[in-house]
Amino acid sequence: MTALAAPPRKKRLRAVPKVVWFFLLIPAAVEIGMVFWPAVNSFYLSLTEWNGLGAAKPVGLDNFKNLFADDIFRGALWNNVIWAIGFGGLSVLGGLALAVALNRPRRGVGLYRSAIYLPMVFSLAVTGLFWRVQYQPDGTINTLLGAVGLESVEKQWLANPDTALYAVLIAAVWRQVGYVMVLYLAGLKSTDPTLDDAAATDGAGPWQRFRYVTWPQLRGVNTVVFAVTVIDSLRTFDIVWAMTQGGPYHSSELLSTYMFQQGFTFLNLGYASAIAVVIFALALIFIITYLVRATKEEVA
Amino acid sequence: MSTATLTPVPAKTAGPPPTKPKRRRGWVFHAVMAPLTLLWVAPMVFVLVLAFRSFDDIAANGTAAWPVSLSLEGFREALGRGTMGRALWTSVQVTVPAVLLSLLLASWAAYALSRFHIPGRRAILLTMLAGNLLPPQILLIPVSRVMESLGIYDTLYALVAIHVGFGLGFYTFVLHGFMRSIPEELTEAARIDGAGVVQIYARIIMPLCRPSLAALGALATTWIFNDLIWAITVLRTEAKLPVTAALLNLQGGYVSNWNVVAAASVIAAVPTAIVFFAFQRHFVSGLLMGSSK
Numbered sequence: 001m002t003a004l005a006a007p008p009r010k011k012r013l014r015a016v017p018k019v020v021w022f023f024l025l026i027p028a029a030v031e032i033g034m035v036f037w038p039a040v041n042s043f044y045l046s047l048t049e050w051n052g053l054g055a056a057k058p059v060g061l062d063n064f065k066n067l068f069a070d071d072i073f074r075g076a077l078w079n080n081v082i083w084a085i086g087f088g089g090l091s092v093l094g095g096l097a098l099a100v101a102l103n104r105p106r107r108g109v110g111l112y113r114s115a116i117y118l119p120m121v122f123s124l125a126v127t128g129l130f131w132r133v134q135y136q137p138d139g140t141i142n143t144l145l146g147a148v149g150l151e152s153v154e155k156q157w158l159a160n161p162d163t164a165l166y167a168v169l170i171a172a173v174w175r176q177v178g179y180v181m182v183l184y185l186a187g188l189k190s191t192d193p194t195l196d197d198a199a200a201t202d203g204a205g206p207w208q209r210f211r212y213v214t215w216p217q218l219r220g221v222n223t224v225v226f227a228v229t230v231i232d233s234l235r236t237f238d239i240v241w242a243m244t245q246g247g248p249y250h251s252s253e254l255l256s257t258y259m260f261q262q263g264f265t266f267l268n269l270g271y272a273s274a275i276a277v278v279i280f281a282l283a284l285i286f287i288i289t290y291l292v293r294a295t296k297e298e299v300a
Numbered sequence: 301m302s303t304a305t306l307t308p309v310p311a312k313t314a315g316p317p318p319t320k321p322k323r324r325r326g327w328v329f330h331a332v333m334a335p336l337t338l339l340w341v342a343p344m345v346f347v348l349v350l351a352f353r354s355f356d357d358i359a360a361n362g363t364a365a366w367p368v369s370l371s372l373e374g375f376r377e378a379l380g381r382g383t384m385g386r387a388l389w390t391s392v393q394v395t396v397p398a399v400l401l402s403l404l405l406a407s408w409a410a411y412a413l414s415r416f417h418i419p420g421r422r423a424i425l426l427t428m429l430a431g432n433l434l435p436p437q438i439l440l441i442p443v444s445r446v447m448e449s450l451g452i453y454d455t456l457y458a459l460v461a462i463h464v465g466f467g468l469g470f471y472t473f474v475l476h477g478f479m480r481s482i483p484e485e486l487t488e489a490a491r492i493d494g495a496g497v498v499q500i501y502a503r504i505i506m507p508l509c510r511p512s513l514a515a516l517g518a519l520a521t522t523w524i525f526n527d528l529i530w531a532i533t534v535l536r537t538e539a540k541l542p543v544t545a546a547l548l549n550l551q552g553g554y555v556s557n558w559n560v561v562a563a564a565s566v567i568a569a570v571p572t573a574i575v576f577f578a579f580q581r582h583f584v585s586g587l588l589m590g591s592s593k
Binding site: 016017019020021022023024026027028030031033034035036037038039041042045101102106107108111112114115116117118119121122123124125126129130131132133134136138139140142143174182183186231234235237238241242255256259260263264269272273275276277279280283287290291294295 | 344426445572
């Protein structure tokens, strides 16, 4: 490691031309103004009580104390856990299974792949509306259930507090599976096919080959998929906003939708900022995971 | 590659001979994948059909029935009174400058960080990337305040500005990775020939970056076009809302007119679908650059 930084670099060590500083400083200034400065402000606001008018009143950690006594917040936090596990688990399982199935080129594979990642190009809001239509009382889902004699299962999926969160989750997974599949397809491409063939020659079955030959080679992709999925699930907002706005009775409320309501509907800016800080804290560990992985790639 | 052995042999004989396991596996594969794929596209097809049905038809037969007639009523209503037409234009006005500006600024930063010995450049790069990974919720309230103090709150400039600012870190990171792979000798030779820093950027680096710029461009276009949360954060006036936000407003106004809602969501989905089909290869490679590279 230490020997690497020695002589050959010397030529590049000449002074950085002035114009290059402009090249760097202009984008950096934009990002500081639009991202880092606002982020710092959120931390400050989370320690205040503010309705947007006049000066923010510092209240110390009161917002956070109130948060953990707030049933809606705790519900949203719990829903976020369900969301992260359900959304992450289902889209990883689905995406991985499809990637394995569609990995080797054969007839029709291109068509299947395209169909499965097509939903990914739609916005989450569009996805939400697509599925709202299906979940209508007389929509496709109830009609299909009726057609196979399951009338008793028919529901107002989005208006029922027991099912609303899961109904939204299915729609979100439908869109995410294609993305995860693309990531795993890339991961599978970088695995060594000769290992798989060798294992097959030695008599290993498909499951054994996957479990002991392919899976260990997907470690890197797994880390990325894991981090991306958790970051995505903490960010999830659009699809819930489009389908239920967190209702009915906060049953599909996530931290992000609750934060938006507190901030932009009720103008409890301090309280909303405190929720945002919680979201940030939860995301932090996964952001770091992603960055560590990115660093490794930079070095490689 | 062992692909040849796995491709099912195109044979004319009807009925799979039971002695060829490879061929039977191919049949099972399609038997599973074809219905699954149909199931996957079914919601899209259903919405598309719904969009072309008339209100009377839906009212009489329900949303899940087969269409009895086709009509453009839903689209006419959505584009006209439903304001989707205006919203589409707004989205174009936001997306085009935001994508171009993001890529321009990102290419500057990536150029500076990848070709020059700027102290702490790795830390700068990762910090910029980290900015893009932040949950937007931590920025929403202060960003709307920043826009107010810049005097551009509730204007499309604000929306462009936040898209550029928020996306920059990621685009910079990806372009940096690509620019680093351009051989030093190339730019060194140009420098010896008397090319300046700016010329090298414009004449050598940028043309070589075209593939990754295309991929990032496709990706950025769909992200920005599909955005909802920034639009409803920095815009207040309904008439200024871009497609995604306008779509949700429309939904509130046409509660039981499912043909209008379906038509509006089709309108909102079509532009990104076009980008997807036109740039399919770029699009997928763009996604990969972001994550596993």
